Amino acid sequence: MTELEQWFAQEGWTPFPFQRDTWRAWAAGESGLVHAPTGTGKTLAAWGGIVTEAAHQAPPPLSYLWITPLRALATDTTRNLNRPLEAIDAPWRVEQRTGDTSSSIRARQRRKPPPALVTTPESLSLLLTYADARERLARVRGVIVDEWHELLGSKRGVQLQLGLARLRAWNPGLRTWGLSATLGNLAEARDALLPAGAGGRLIRGVSPKRVDVDLVLPEDIERFPWAGHLGVRLLPQVLTAIEAARSTLLFTNTRSQAELWFSAIQACAPGWSTAVHLHHGSIDREERDRAEAALADGTARCVVATSSLDLGVDFSPVDQVIQVGSPKGVARLLQRAGRSGHQPGAVSRILCVPTHALEIVEAVAARRSIAAGRIEGRTVPKRCLDVLAQHVVTCALGGGFHAESLRDEARTCDAFRDLTDADWNWVLEYVTSGGTALRGYPEFQRVTRAADGRYVVASRRIATMHRMSVGTITSDAAIAVQWVKGGRLGHVEESFIARLKPGDRFLFSGRTLELVRVRDLVAQVRRARGRTGTVPRWQGGRLPLSTELADAVLDTFVGWDDLAVAHPELGTLAPLIDEQRSRSRLPAPTELLVEHCFSREGFHLFVYPFAGRLVHEGMAALLARRLNRQRPSTFSVTANDYGFELLTNRTDTWVRDEALLREALAPERLLADVRDTLNASEMARRRFREIARIAGLVFQGYPGRGKSTRQVQASSALIFDVLQRFDPDNPFLGQAESEVLEAELEYARLAATLEQLRQRRLVVIDTQRLTPLSFPLWADRVRQTLSTEDWQARVRRALDGLEGAA
């Protein structure tokens, strides 16, 4: 029996078969991916092999790296990894190194590196920039990437792939293990972590925990659902649920919803309002820490959170998880549910709080998908030339490189396995001469070629600037929110504050605030009287329904009558479904439902592809554009997760023509039409911020870092303009466009949807009036054009009218 197994026995645990499996695979020098729901022993599965391997003797410095996506997790992870080492009395300990680590500790770690280091992808890249990187890191024998599913789909994951390739080139025996939550594309996730084409183990953890998806239902369902209408009206039921549990995590989809629910719960919570916390990405770090600490020590009754708490699942389990609003995706709901019932084998339970009636269908659809194991995959990014450019400079700093060997090394990464010579040569030219092969930029210097043919960074200044800019995380410029008299509340995005005028009120951090002035990057506020205000709208609010969940919703409509027996919640929707059936019909996966009707406003055309909001926005704009080419007309466009509306003049009834619609929804010439419809260039210009920062085209420096860098500060938009005018073929411009099309309208999904719609039968129905499906679209559009009070009143009137008629 190994020391590790003895420790397990002391703790009263028995290793799971998958843990033994992983230990054996580790000992055999294999690499792979362990996937399991959170809180089921993945950490010890991966760590156990190392503990056994180095039980008696401290391994040489930097033998093992543990990569975590969130530096806030590093402390807990380090503690968890040290526990078995302490228990078996191993003569060494794990240390951490992240952006939060103090410079004195970093200096000590440089002098005397620990045997194992917990760090982030960014800190690993930074380690690779030191001239002696090879000497220090060539001994790394094993890397474990925690929460790989969080990194996989982003440029941070790509950066990590490149970093791992570097370590592997120095030590071909390197073992790499990823830990992942359940995903739909696990083999792809494993392949992205390991050398291209190398295969590797895929080890499944304890069989999926049982997950119960329950629903809070309103007492009476309105016949017509509309976005956000049920809203906080379910508060009494939610309060009862919170009171019945010791601790609750309440997730919302947007920060604005989080603010609303937090204020509502705090205002109504009897006696425990101080045990309610708010956690989202814009709130000050300290306050988030307080919420996390309260979760950890069990003093929190309820934490209202957004995806900011989706990570870090390995610590602080709760009794109960509540999801407000659409789950948006199956994997996301599973992940959130996993925060409760943390013991292996226990049941995870998530309580869904629908904010409009169709979200009841979504919750049931998600429940069915979970039971059937249909879960979303994550798209793995390819060909990120900006990340490659940054990595090339990193390697030039970290001891230099030979062009061909670095190119071949990059090709061992999944993201660059199809890297063309043309792309590689351009990246190399970009960092050496500025990027134009023909003339080069005069006096440009970043990476230079040494006498021995190695590419290096000669200038100290450029080295410092690069080290300060390593990483791929960018965000909209953050404006600090603080009291006029000082005292910081947190951050909001610049685009939000830009819409407010001094004197405007908004909810933030659970308080109603009045904007006093904006100065530099600080918004000064004071407490406002009364509780009404705008709720900040952050970018996060636009997450679309996933393909898997949208399909599952359609599927639920197909088998409605049978399903309503197995899932009694659906029964509450009976009046609504009957109404939809009598006026129109239920959407089906084999059909594309189109409804039309007249109103005082004009002629309405409603189309329901069920492909998620972003795709619908793109498709609506495309349809309007193409119909307009047939016959000039004015359209106003609204989209949600189920479909979209085109509103036009009463006389333009020709738009319902089936042949015309078919033609206007054809996938041919999609890119060209999308380009001129959406002003892709202007959108790309705004998207360019991220690419410019990663590729080192904008340099932000550190505040107070002095004049030496102020001279080279320019906005990414300005740089975009200059490149477009003077170097229009620069590949970063093209990259910005394809990224913006993907991010803003899920271009690939749009193309796939159009292709698939071609196979569906078009069903065009004159519905005379609004239907349960079209009503939310109508209400959304009205909301966009009216002030809040008008909107509520008008929707109420319309609803009364429709119910009277039904």
Place this chain on the structure above:
Amino acid sequence: MTRTVDVDFAEATLTLLPERAIWWEAERSLLLADVHLGKDQVFRRHGIAIPDGPTERDLRRIDGLLAQRQVDRLIVLGDLVHAGPRADDRWTHTVATWRQGHPDLAVDVVLGNHDRGTARWLERWDMGAYEALRLGKLDLVHEREDAVGPCLCGHVHPVTKLRDGGHTALRLPVFHFTPDIGTLPAFGAFTGGHVVRPGRKDRTFVIAGEHVVQLGIAGSTSDSD
């Protein structure tokens, strides 16, 4: 056709040009501010790959302005260059060649904060260097704080934000006049901008493509923030 606007300001009639310059016909003077020549070069020296081109283009734009009218004197209201040139900077030759092409033109530079260390170069380029100038009843300065009376100045690179009806906002350069301070937009192609919030007595003229349009006048949009 381009559209210019004539503005009466401190007893002078100034013509605001969409090329981001002012034509003062009575003085036969062309006024520009914040050209920032050589800025692309400074970026390249720092390892930031900005293409070669903005400097050349800004000089060609000045040529275009000179060709349209009989200009006796070109006055730059500060920040002619982005940083003092180095001996081996190629763009200094571009400027020298440009200057030789206009032997009859007087060029005067009011020194701005970026012009420190350029005295030698201005002399070589046959340009006058001044802390401030006075023309008619107007002080010509770089930063408004340096003026005694009514003035024309640069330095802030004023722009305004206009909604385009959709979700986007356009940032456009403006001429901004308070009752006694006129601020010119930055002339340079590679310059950013600072959003100005006009007071009630101010006049703001936005450069929209080839037109100069006064904001807040009937028929024009005036949603500036």
